[in-house]
Amino acid sequence: MKFFKFIFIALVIVSCSSTQSVTGLYGKCEKEYFACTQLELKTDKTFEYFIFMDVGGASVINGNWKQITPDSIVLNTFKQPKHPITTYTGKINSETTENIKITIKEAGFPLAAATVVINNNQGEGKVANTDGVVEFEAQKIHTITYHFLHKSETIAIDNPNFNEIEITIKDLDSSAVPTYLTDEVMILKNKRLFINESHSLKKTNMKNKQWK
Template identity: 45%
Template sequence: MKYIKLILILLFLSSCSTNKSVVGLYGECEKSYFACTQIELKSDNTFEYFIFYDVGGVNILKGNWKKISNDSISLNTFEQPTNPKTSYTGIENGSSVKKVKISDKYGPIILASVSINDDNKWKETDINGFVEFNESEINTISVISLGVKEKILVENKNLDEIHIIVKDPQTGVIPEYLVDYKLKIRKNKIYITDKHRLKKTIITNKQW
């Protein structure tokens, strides 16, 4: 029992030490910048993500971060979307006409472009979010609307009426929220992409 407690204590201390090594501010901004990105990882496992674009404005995302591997972290903002993923429900009613309804968190989406079965023949939803197809079955549904571009695989081929609720769109240049947003950390650098990386810097370089 003593050995088990010792191992647990060592694992806890190791985890704290590993987290402490990545805590700090990442990213430096030039004096007269037109774009700037900085991330501050705090010791209490919260973060602040500063994003500025001259044409897109500024946003400071806040949330929790956690280490998911030796060189990776995951960010989740405090503010989360109502519908983080696109989902659908359906019914079988024996109709020869297939109906598809497109909605978001606010209700039916009007004039959304919809096609089925990888066909390039697009139709637009009506005032109630519905569109109809004269097909024997629906295998896939593609949807394009403002901030939305989705392709849904329909598992039950017998569905005659399908209601799709699309995930909350992020329509701006700057994201409004982060859901399990994964980043690599190597040699005191956070990799936003392979080419865009933020180097660890002193806290006095913080821009907000």
């Protein structure tokens, strides 16, 4: 019994020590900075993400974080998109045999000017009109890819015989400062938090925090 009690206490200590090694402030702003990013991971498993840009000023987004491996965490903001994933509906219209009609929308509005590609034929993309509609010659559809601003996504179509397809894409977060993070994975290595492959934040003293 004492042995199992010891094991339980040891696991709690290891768990606490792992959390303590992750929590804290990441990112240090230079003096008279024009841009700065800081991320505070709190002991209650919430975070505050500070982003400052010379144009637009400071923003702080909040949410929960969770350690998923010894060297990685996942972040989710409290605010989440209404449409987190892209969906589609399709049908076979027997009265239309010469063309395939694809309608693409975002948040219920036509995604005009989006470039649409079918079956990964990148050289044959077409631009959606003001109604979010694009048409192609009749053929079997396996995938549809859209490109809009800096976003792109490929959707697999389960019935290649559909000739009318309506796509509702997931909510776009096109602002310079993210509105929300959904299952955003960040890597921990050598007291650095890697937001992506090219950008990391070094762990720093809490006195360097730039917001209240």
